[in-house]
Amino acid sequence: MIEFRAVTKRFPDGTLAVTDLDLIIPPHQVTVFVGSSGSGKTTILRMINRMVDPTSGSVLIDDVDIATLEPVALRRSIGYVMQNSGLLPHRTVIDNIATVPLLDGVKRAEAHKRAYELMDVVGLERSLATRYPAQLSGGQQQRVGVARGLAADPNILLMDEPFGAVDPLVRAELQVELQRLQRELGKTVVFVTHDIDEAFLIGDQVVLFKPGGILAQAGPPAELLQHPADDFVTSFIDAGRPRSILR
Numbered sequence: 001m002i003e004f005r006a007v008t009k010r011f012p013d014g015t016l017a018v019t020d021l022d023l024i025i026p027p028h029q030v031t032v033f034v035g036s037s038g039s040g041k042t043t044i045l046r047m048i049n050r051m052v053d054p055t056s057g058s059v060l061i062d063d064v065d066i067a068t069l070e071p072v073a074l075r076r077s078i079g080y081v082m083q084n085s086g087l088l089p090h091r092t093v094i095d096n097i098a099t100v101p102l103l104d105g106v107k108r109a110e111a112h113k114r115a116y117e118l119m120d121v122v123g124l125e126r127s128l129a130t131r132y133p134a135q136l137s138g139g140q141q142q143r144v145g146v147a148r149g150l151a152a153d154p155n156i157l158l159m160d161e162p163f164g165a166v167d168p169l170v171r172a173e174l175q176v177e178l179q180r181l182q183r184e185l186g187k188t189v190v191f192v193t194h195d196i197d198e199a200f201l202i203g204d205q206v207v208l209f210k211p212g213g214i215l216a217q218a219g220p221p222a223e224l225l226q227h228p229a230d231d232f233v234t235s236f237i238d239a240g241r242p243r244s245i246l247r
């Protein structure tokens with residue numbers, strides 16, 4: 001379980017990105033952060049692996065305040081998948097997937113063996129292993145990014161708009177794949193998107209933020225749809241609807 005207790009983040013330039021956030025992220029479920037651009041989603045996500053530290057308040061993982069943990073070790077123990085996959089351009093697919101285990105001192109042969117297994121898990125042909133990222137499609141690159149995020153077998157997987165840069169058809173395919181993966185692996189997934197349809201599709205819990213990183217509502221999709229907390233929630237959900245009809 002991940003817990004935010006009265007977390008506020010103000011950047012040095014004075015920007016208030018997160019305001020007094022109390023939130024529980026249950027284990028083995030997909031929690032989706034949704035909200036308009038600049039509503040603090042990425043900042044909140046990055047506080048889970050200490051890429052960003054709160055100005056005040058605390059973040060706990062399984063009841064341990066992560067401010068007491070060593071940031072680099074914490075970061076390597078948590079999977080992180082970002083938009084545009086964030087792959088290393090001069091390393092092959094197999095080396096990209098094995099990045100964290102290799103950093104952790106796992107022997108190359110063993111790290112590669114596991115990386116090949118992960119290619120199967122995320123639905124990538126093993127024949128792609130020796131290609132470089134630029135020789136893959138956008139969807140394939142994102143799958144490599146997911147495999148890399150899973151390589152250290154983390155309990156927690158953070159995904160920051162992972163499907164934002166691919167076309168709608170590939171995006172739909174990746175969304176279905178993520179649901180399958182989650183049924184098989186049961187990780188604690190925290191997923192950022194600005195797309196309410198995507199949030200409702202893949203989220204067990206959806207957390208909607210207002211500008212300033214103010215929590216608007218958190219709950220299962222049906223709860224937000226049937227019992228929106230206020231007009232902001234209603235209008236954010238409604239704004240997503242015309243797109244669903246057009247799709």
Ligand SMILES: Nc1ncnc2c1ncn2[C@@H]1O[C@H](COP(=O)(O)OP(=O)(O)OP(=O)(O)O)[C@@H](O)[C@H]1O
Nearest residue numbers: 011013015017036037038039040041042043044194
């Ligand atoms: N390092 C920083 N220094 C100053 N302000 C920052 C920094 N990082 C983020 N911000 C600001 O904090 C606010 C929240 O940013 P954040 O990236 O968390 O939002 P977001 O909801 O993830 O947005 P998006 O959907 O556009 O990625 C924004 O106003 C942003 O400009």
